Amino acid sequence: MKPIWVVSMKRRKILIGLVLTFFVAVTLAVGFRGQDQEIWSWTLGDRVVVIDAGHGGVDPGAVGISKVLEKDITLGVSKRLQVLVQQSGAKAVMVREDDRDLGTSQGLLKRKREDLAQRIQLAMDTQAEVYLSIHANSFPDPKLTGAQTFYHSDSPEGKLLAQFIQQELNSMTNTTRVAKGNQDIYVLKKAKQAAVTVELGFLSNLQEEQLLTNPEYQQKLAIAIFQGLSLYFSKQTETNQR
Template sequence: MFSPVIRAYRIRKRHLAALAVLAVLALFFSRLLQERAGRQAVAALAPALAGRVIVVDPGHGGYDPGVVGKSGALEKDIALSVGRRLAANLGQAGAMVLMTREADTDLSDPGTVGLTAKKREDLSRRVALANDNKADLYLSIHVNSFTSPRRRGAQTFVQPGSAESKKAARFIQEELARVLEGTGRRINEVDFYVTRNATMPAVIVEIGFITNEEEEKLLQDPAYQSKAAWAVFAGTVKYFAGKESSPQPPPPFSGKTFAP
């Protein structure tokens, strides 16, 4: 007597399972289409990078590993991997890219004695590379850390009071939040040597917390590194595209008049 009811219940259960699968697939393809549309939009704006001189600075290197994760992951390796990917994206868009390092090295002299002296020399030469070449933007790639393992998310840092650096960081931070997801962090204004001494807009990008177990794994994933590099690239493109579209102030009045 009760078998028809049981069969109906089983049919409904199968239907619900099928609907759940369809919902997951719909969400997946929706995100895929959104990502594709986002990349196409960035590609359309990419000509704004043509001729721009951009310094990509993978943090640490050589004697200086940066922060170290529980699994033994090194900040210097992650920063270099993301920096290379970022440089490739920028170069393909027509920018002139200068990397402060392209291998596991630092910029201090081998004969310099003392870690403090080596670090000062290393940092000063990174900034000098940008200043001497009159770079349009300085992008320093790092990995974050904190005493609490719950902290996570990518974040940008700029020199206090630098409006143009903050403008660039805003575009990059928005793309980090959109592409990497899971980060609600905001731009932070902190006095660092690099941002203080660079004569052009400078942004330090901390692409995640190596002290967070989940993010430490992600930071070592080549696919995730590519996403992080793309996010910084997309933000950079939108920053320069915004500069090009901004109205230029009229020249000062010279006192002369011209015939129509």
């Protein structure tokens, strides 16, 4: 019989991931509620998660009242989310880590189509279990505020993921929006795994635009998405063990 202190490399990796997760959770404790400590991030384990920072490169996305660009906000939150996922021991596959797009054509419309297709292909190639598409909203009515999560109407797994993330976003940002089904968003239609689009807030609202540029607020959003993701995987594990 092996001594109890002799552990396999795989188990050692998991334990290291747990320790790292604990320290990052303590460091970022501004966003964690007491009742969430039970699920924290060890539920991610060896999962593969695609984090898609919307837009980039030639495509700025929405432009805020103060000329804040959606592509910059989505990248900031996505990179913070990447740290949390990686600290959990899971693999974070980043669609982009800088200001670029994945298209190559000269025409903007064709380039955008190529860009979106490449994002979906990346998720397929990496055999990701979850696709997180990060965006920021804009609307003619400047009074609209709040983060909202969308899923494809025909995807029960996407709906469950979206509901968990929305629950955490509402708690973290003190809002009451609900996860919503959508059949028109390209990545939600084409993704082969549980997929959601998270709209972080409205750049068309001056106060929320300013919040979205705040590093601390970006961290809160990343933590909320991460917690929702952890709850989703925890529920999956629980269901599979029945």
